[in-house]
Amino acid sequence: MRPRFSLIIGILLLSFVFEGKGQDLMDLFGEEEPVTEYAFATFKTTRIVNGQSIENPPHGELKFVISHHFGRLNEGAYNFFGLDQSTIRLGLEYGLTERLTLSVGRSSFEKTFDGFAKYKILRQSSGAKTMPISLSAFSGIYLNSLEWRYPDRENYFTSRLSYVYQILIARKFSNFLSLQLTPTMIHKNLVEKIADPNDIFAMGAGGRVRLTNRITFNAEYYYLITEKTAQDFNNMLSLGFDLETGGHIFQLHFTNARPMFERAFITETTGDWLKGDIYFGFNIVRVFTIRKPEL
Numbered sequence: 001m002r003p004r005f006s007l008i009i010g011i012l013l014l015s016f017v018f019e020g021k022g023q024d025l026m027d028l029f030g031e032e033e034p035v036t037e038y039a040f041a042t043f044k045t046t047r048i049v050n051g052q053s054i055e056n057p058p059h060g061e062l063k064f065v066i067s068h069h070f071g072r073l074n075e076g077a078y079n080f081f082g083l084d085q086s087t088i089r090l091g092l093e094y095g096l097t098e099r100l101t102l103s104v105g106r107s108s109f110e111k112t113f114d115g116f117a118k119y120k121i122l123r124q125s126s127g128a129k130t131m132p133i134s135l136s137a138f139s140g141i142y143l144n145s146l147e148w149r150y151p152d153r154e155n156y157f158t159s160r161l162s163y164v165y166q167i168l169i170a171r172k173f174s175n176f177l178s179l180q181l182t183p184t185m186i187h188k189n190l191v192e193k194i195a196d197p198n199d200i201f202a203m204g205a206g207g208r209v210r211l212t213n214r215i216t217f218n219a220e221y222y223y224l225i226t227e228k229t230a231q232d233f234n235n236m237l238s239l240g241f242d243l244e245t246g247g248h249i250f251q252l253h254f255t256n257a258r259p260m261f262e263r264a265f266i267t268e269t270t271g272d273w274l275k276g277d278i279y280f281g282f283n284i285v286r287v288f289t290i291r292k293p294e295l
Contacts, residue, residue: 039124042134042172043180045249045285046093046101046118048206049220049238050257050265054134054170054180056120057095060291065091065105066284067260074276082280089260094290109259116140116164116262124171138166142263159190164262166204179207184222186263201225202266214244218253222266236269251283 043053046063057063071085079085091105091114099120106113122135142162148155163186170180182204191198206220222236240253256271257264258279271277 034128036125036127036129039126039134039172042124042170042178043208043218044216044242044244045251045283047251047283048180048208049218049240049251049253050236050255050260051182051204051206051220051222051262052118052138052166052168053206054120054136054168056099056101056118056136057093057287059095059098060289061095062288062290063093064286064288065089065093066286067091067107067281068283069255069258069260069279069281071279072271072276073278073280087258087260105261107259107261107264109261109264111145112259112261112264113143113145114140114261118168132171134168134170134172136168138164138168140164140262142261153190162186162188162263164266166262176210177207179205181205182222184262184266186267188263188267197226199226200267204266208242211241216242218242218251222269224267233267234269234272236265237273248287249283249285251285253281253283254278255281 043055046053046055046057046065067089069087071079071082073081075082075085087107087109089105089107089109091103093101093103096102101118102115103118104113104115116139118136118138120134120136122131122133124134125131140163142164144160144162153159165185167183168180169182170178172178184202184204186200186202188198188200202222202224204220204222206218208216208218210216218240220236220238224233224235234256236255236257238253238255238257240251243250243252256273256277256279257269258271259265259268260281271279
């Protein structure tokens, strides 16, 4: 009995030893820590259609954006259904950091120069850190460089300036659907009439639905809250498609707004969809890597 008893004791001791070693190994590797997964590609590019999306260029990436609107479709065959006319904007957008974008541009509409900054404050995430939305702040400045058309008014440089402030609130619900709300305030230093407000408030809403890996359907609407302006101009509605092909993203769309920068397409849209005042347009985005990402 003694040898058997000794054998049992030995097996028990060895089991404790191996159990202790196993526990030490578990302590060495530790339990797997939850990681934070951030939402990406909420939209294909930095525009939903005309308006800003939550997306920023990555750090060190430069985007060259060509925006183009033809004339109204209801201008008929004489103007080739708007194709004889055009409005264009050329812009550069640079990712100064992963969160901050700086941009400059020039539009043929009212010969306007513009610049903006967009900063991502919150990023939608799940896992260790949960954030249900992404949120960015946008601020733009616009210079009208047309010849002065008010002979009874002093031509101050500041009179040509206007400003746009937006909060972009977006959520990617799935690979299929993303939505965004865009509360907006616009300030114009100079207005046409005394009764016109200098400060105008609007609410934008937009989204995209993925049709294939490379094609999405996008829609965008801006509702003018300020009543006086709403009586003079129309709310902007745009519908379009994003097509991704290698280093280019093409955005083809229809809209009732002729201009392509924020102050003008939000507060000075004259087209009416029901009357056929619809502009066909496109955005082409070409990407350049200025600073290679760190490995």
